[in-house]
Amino acid sequence: MTIKGTDLYYQLHSELCHVFTSPKRLEIIDLLRDGEHSVQQLGEMTGIPQANLSQHLAILRQQKMVETRRDGTCVYYSIxxxxxxxxxxxxxxxxxxxxxxxGRMAAELAVEMKK
Amino acid sequence: MTIKGTDLYYQLHSELCHVFTSPKRLEIIDLLRDGEHSVQQLGEMTGIPQANLSQHLAILRQQKMVETRRDGTCVYYSIxxxxxxxxxxxxxxxxxxxxxxxGRMAAELAVEMKK
DNA sequence: TGCTCATATAATAATATTCGAATATATCAT
DNA sequence: ATGATATATTCGAATATTATTATATGAGCA
Structure with missing residues (x-):
């Protein structure tokens, strides 16, 4: 018995991948790629408003894509x-x-159209 | 000059990943993993209604995740x-x-609760 | 041509996602 | 305890996604 290939499996898999379908979340993941950052730092780097940033981080947390570490009032996120x-x-x-x-095709098309 | 790290890039990347956020599309991709199948075959294997299947295939096509080959009235899809x-x-x-x-955690929890 | 099968598209209704505003919580310093 | 700072949560409106029904296209054959 395995879960692979079942409806439940595809459901869970799609929920995991849902994390990737927001430009903002992809940007956050990209910023965390080389090490942890606090929510504040992420806010400054991305320009995303605090509440919305927190919402995206919650989604990343729910899918266990990130870990958190608390230091005083700051929370540091990492992959x-x-x-x-x-x-x-x-x-x-x-x-x-x-x-x-x-890009190459567009360039070639542009050349074609000049003729 | 590179597109990486720009808003446009994250936008395009998220649109690509959008393909993965439907259990049905994941199932379709899984069925195509080992070789091509016609729309009809995919329909039989998944039980997805024809129109809906065609819509999902259109999304996969738009993102250039699949290729098509026509043979008579049948269209064969492949990765x-x-x-x-x-x-x-x-x-x-x-x-x-x-x-x-x-699963292991759930099992341990169940044992705990018996005590 | 007209008919049939296979596939694609359009329109719509139901549902899910996103963002902003307001509010809540948690930690630290005074 | 009070206030300040950092983060999280809730709610609602705008928007996007999905599935269904109906219709359209396109290839092959009588």
Whole structure:
């Protein structure tokens, strides 16, 4: 008996991936990639309003994508599982490659249209 | 000049990841993992109604996650970029591991409560 | 051409997600 | 305890996503 391939599995998997479908959350993850940051620091770096930032961090927490450490009144966030970064990097590579190809196509099209 | 780290980049990245946030799309991707299938076959395997299936396939197409090949009236779908599968497998591993840990915790909790 | 099968698209209703404003909690210093 | 700072939560409105029904396209065949 395994959970793989069941409705419940796909449900949980999609809930996990839901974390990736907000530009703001991706930016937060990117900032945490090289080490922990406090909520305040993240706020300054991203410009996201406090409440909204806290909401996004709550989603990351719920999916156990980040860990927190309290120091006084500050809470420091960090990546909980490096595979998260690895998975995102794979998708990033696909994206960057596609943008390059499309950029090239756009350039070629521009040349064509001059003729 | 690079697109990485820009608002546009995170926007595009989140749109790509949007593909992963539907249990049905994850199931479709899983079925295509080992080779192409026609829309009809996918319909039979998943039980998803034709129109809805077609909509999900359209989203996968838009994000260039799948390729299509026409043979007569049938359209065969296949994975366009293997990194897609690789990225999903990383997330899957995280998920399976977590379920195992939580299952163990639930079992321990049950034992505790008997006492 | 007209018919049928396979697939795609459009429109709509139900549902889920996002963000901002207000409020609550937690820690520290006085 | 009171006040100040940092973070979290709740609620509601705007927006986006999903599934269903109906309709359209496109290929093959009589």
């Amino acid at each position: 909980a599982d490096r595979r998260l970064v690895k998975a995102l990097d794979l998708v990033k590579k696909m994206l960057v490659e596609r943008i390059k190809v499309e | 366009a970029d293997r990194r897609l599968v690789k990225a999903l497998d990383l997330v899957k591993k995280m998920l399976v591991e977590r379920i195992k840990v939580e």
